[in-house]
Amino acid sequence: SQTIHQWPATLVQPVGSPLSLECTVEGTSNPNLYWYRQAAGRGLQLLFYSVGIGQISSEVPQNLSASRPQDRQFILSSKKLLLSDSGFYLCAWGTGTEKLFFGSGTQLSVL
């Protein structure tokens, strides 16, 4: 069966520090991969999606970037975090149907 791993579960980082969140998927090949963010009191905002290795599309211009170095690995990064980057980050995968499968999320607090 397919599983998605996302870590860390929580992260507290100072403003200006770098960020790296990692997500891996098991049990499927060539999945579509996504990064979403849920800011406090708001819905899920699509940040990045990828349909293949090295193929990244950005939905919202921001302080973040994403990379897909391997088929089932998706990384969210920042060189310098801002206070506004705080939120709950979710990785998800899909197979070309609309149903997405989410990881357990990372609660990021930028102080």
Next chain:
Amino acid sequence: DQQVKQNSPSLSVQEGRISILNCDYTNSMFDYFLWYKKYPAEGPTFLISISSIKDKNEDGRFTVFLNKSAKHLSLHIVPSQPGDSAVYFCAASEGGKTSYDKVIFGPGTSLSVIP
């Protein structure tokens, strides 16, 4: 511009009664709709979906109704149980246009089922 709207941020329902969560959308190209359920500090999990060629889909206690002319869908939970207390996200997709499924989520409705 928010393409998927959930105008009720929260809803409280007595256990055993019906919960009705509403969702409106603006993009007439959306042809597939989903509901996700999310507990605190967890990722959302898929609950139920409906294609635009249907007006109703039922799965156990959960039923989704779609009114395309009104660009409105609703999720009915009958009977409501305390374990249903969670945030419910409405989502929509144009589907089939590209190789990826770009799913747009609403802001969510927090449901509290009171024992």
